[in-house]
Amino acid sequence: MANEIIEKLVRGRLDQNVYVIEERIKKIAEVGVEDDNAVEIFDNIEMALRKEFREPISTGIKVIDEVTGGGLGKGEIGVVLAPTGAGKSTILTQFANNAYNQGKNVLQLIFEDTADQIRRKHFAIWSGIPLSQMDDDNDKVIEIIRKRETEFKKELNNKLIVKRFSQETTTLPMIKDYILRYQKKHGVIFDLVILDYIDCVNSHKNGGDANADELTIIKSFEAMAAELNIPCWTAIQTNRSGIEAELIYAHNMGGNIKRAQKTHFLMSIARTQDQKLHNLATLQVLKARFAKDGYVFPDCIFNNDTLEIRATTDLLKTKSSQKEYEKNEPEKLNEKMRKIDSKKEEEPNLDKFAELQKTLHLLDGNNLEEFDEVDHDMEKVNRGLEKFREITKENLEKTEA
Template identity: 30%
Template sequence: MSTTSEDNRNSFAQFDRSFQEKIVQALLTDRQWAARMAEVLVVDYFEYAYLRQMSSKYLAYYRTYKEFPSLELFITVMKDELKAINDPALAEQIIGVIKNTKIKKDYGDLEYVKEAAMAFCRQRAFKNALMECAELVKSEDQYDRAVEIVQKAISSGQTYTPALSLEDDIDARYSETFRNVIRTNICVRSPDWDMIDGPSLDAKKILNGGSGSGELNVVIAPTGVGKSHWLTHVGAAALTQGKNVLHFTFELAERAVGVRYDSHLLGIDSLDCSERRAEIKQFYADNAGILGKLRVKYFPTGTATVQTLRAFINKLALENFRPDMLVIDYAQIMRSTEKYDLPRMELKKIFEELRAFAAELDLPIWTASQSNKEGAESDIISLANMAEAYAQAHICDFVVGLGRPESKKATGIGTLFIAKNRNGIDGLSYPIKIDTAKSRFSLLTEEESKRLTEDQEKEAQEEQTRVRQSFKRIMEKAGESGVQFASPRSE
C-alpha cells in the first residue's frame, strides 16, 4: 500500500465522529467563529444525521436573522423539531451534544477544532467535487463543468462576511437576542431584596435589557465610594442568571473578593461571613446547577495586560471553563501592550484593547475608572471626572458615575448618573442606596429618597439635641460643685 493512500486514510480518520460533534459544539458557543464558518460549512459535510439536523437548523436561523440564537433558544427550537420528527434515536444523539455543550465538556479541545475545521471543510468539499466529477470526465463536453466544480471546491476555505443590508436585514437589526444581554439587576428593591416596580438600569430606555456581548461598561467613582463593590454586584447578578463570571482583581486578594460575593448572594454582612460558613456552604449546595460558575484571579497592580488576561482564559479553557462575562477591577491599574511616556495615552490604549477584547470574546466586560479629585465632593460624577484621560470615554459603550460626597458617606445614599450610553438615553440621575457591607446597590424612588433624607436629618437633629442636653447637665453639675469655667479671652 502506498504511503500516500495511507496518509489520505489517516487524514479522513482525523475528522471522525468526535471531531465533527465538536465542530457543532464550537458553532453553538462561539458566535463570531460560527459567522465565518457559515460561509464555508455545508451541512452535508457531516457524516451523521443528527449533526446535519442540528447544524441545518442553527445555520438556517443565522441566514434568516443574520445572527445566531442563544443556546437556550436553540434548545427550544430543537425540541419543537424533534417533536415533529419523532425519532427517539436521533433525539438522544442531539440531546447528548447539547448536554456536552451546556456543561462545556472537552471545552479545551475546541480551539484546536476551530483551527482544523477549515481543513475539514476543504477536504469534504474536494472529496464531494471529485465524486461529482468522476462521471463528468467521461463526457468530453463536460470538462469545463468539471473544472468549475474543482475550482469551487478549492476556494471553499476562503471566508467572506457580507455587510448588513438596509433592505434585506430588517429582522437582524431588530432581533431581541443579537446583544445576548446580561442584566445588572441595579433596580428598586424591597427591604427583603426582592425586585419591585420602579427605575431599573436594565430598562428598555437605558440598557435595553442589560450589558451586551462585545460591550465595554465602566463605573466611575472617587476612591472609597464603592467601585469594587459595584463590580461585585454586577458579577453576582450574572451568576444568578446562570452565567459564568471571570473576575480579575489587581488590588484586593482573591479570598476577599470571594467573601464579597458570598456576602452579596446571601445578604450577609461581609464581617459576619466567617461565622456563617455552614450557611454559605448550604446555599451553594442548594443552588448547584442554578448559579453560574465564578473564578477570581489576582494579578499584582500594574503587571497585567490584555495578553495576560487572554493567556489565563486559554488556561481555563483546558478546565472546560468559558466565561460569559469579564469583571476587571480595574482597568486603570493595568498595563497596555505598548509603552507610552504619557499616562493619558497609556490609559487610552488600555481601554481600546479592552474594547477589542470584549468584541473578540463576544462577551460584556465591566470595569472601573477612578474619578479626579473634583469628583470627591460632587454628587454628580460625569465624563469630565474621568481621571487622567477623557479619551477613555470615547471608547466605552456605557459609563455610569457614582457620586457620594464625604459628608454623605455615613448615610449610605449616593447619586447614580448615566454619563454615556450607546444603547439608550443618558444624562439621567437616580438616588441610589450603597450597602458596602453586602456589596449591594439599589435604586431609590423619589419618595424613598425623600423619606430617607428626612429620617437622616431628623436623626442628626436628635443627636444634636442629645449633645446639647448632655452638655447642659455637665454644666449644671459643675455649678453645683462650685467649679467655675474661665471665660474666653477677647483678642
C-alpha cells in the first residue's frame, strides 16, 4: 500500500485518489474492532426525547421553517428541485446567509458561479440594494457591508466561506477531504454545508452507468452529512418538462429519480414565464421524513435581483394541501375558461348536442375536475340543458309515433 501511495504522489494523482487510500486505511484500522452502535430502547430516554434533538438551522423562509420544524437538523440532507434559471443559487445563498446571520459557520460550495458573484448576492441581501443597481451604488454598498462586517465580527465572529470547485473532476470524497482539512487548518467546525449543486459533482466510482453514478453521488452526500453530523443542502436540476411548469414533482427530476428516496427533505421551485416577469414562484414540499409533505405555496415573492424569498400566503395555517390548491386556484380556472371561450369563438360549428351530453354527464357525476373543459357560464349551461331536454323530448315523441 505504501508503494501505491508513493506511485500516486509521483504521478500527481493523490488528490483524485485520496478517497481510495482513506477507505483502505479505515478498513485496516477497523480490523478486529467490533463496530456496534446499537442502542437499547430504554437507554437514556431523556436524550431521545429532548425538544431540540435535531438542532435545526433555519432557512430564513418562514413557511419552509414551519414545515421542517425549524429547518434541516443534524445529519439531514435537503434538496431543492428546480429547472435551469429558476433560482437554485438564489435560494441556496439565502439559506447560507440566514445561517451565517444566526452565528453559524457556513461553507458554501459552488461550481457554476464565481466566488465574487456569490459574494455579491450576499451583499445584496445585507444591503437591500439589488444586484442590478450595485455598480451604480457601489460606494453605498461598500459602506453598508463594511458596517455589517464590523457588527458580525464584534457580536458573532463566525465564518461564511465560499469555495469554488471544478466541474470536471470533483467528487464527494474530495469535497469531504477539503472540509476536514480546512477545519483542521483553521480551527473552524462547519455547522452547515451548502452544495450548489450536486449535478456538478462526479462519481468517485465512475462505473460508466450514469444512473448508478448519480445514485452513488447522493449516497455519498448523505453519508457525508451523517459523518460530519451537520445539515447539508443542495439542488438538483429538473429535466425539460420542468421548464415553466406550474408545479414540479419528483418525476420532473433530471437523471436518476431514485435520488429523491435518499433525501430527508425535498422541495421544488416552479416558475411560469408570467411568474418570472413578476418575481414570483411556487414552492412545493415533495418529501419530508420528519414532517408532513404535500404543501404548496403559490406565488411566493422570489426575486433573483434582491434575493428576497417570501410566501405571500400561509397555507400551513389553513391546512391547505396540494390537491386543494389545484382545485381552488381561481386564476388558474379563469385562464382555462378564457382559453375555452377563445377556442369556441374559433370553432363556431362545434357539435352542440355532443357538448350538452358531456355537460349533463359531468353534472350528473359531479366531476368537477373535468368541468373546466366545458362552458363555465351557468346561464348558458342552463339554457343548453333546456334545449337538450326539448330535443330529447322531440326525439322520444317521434320514436313513440
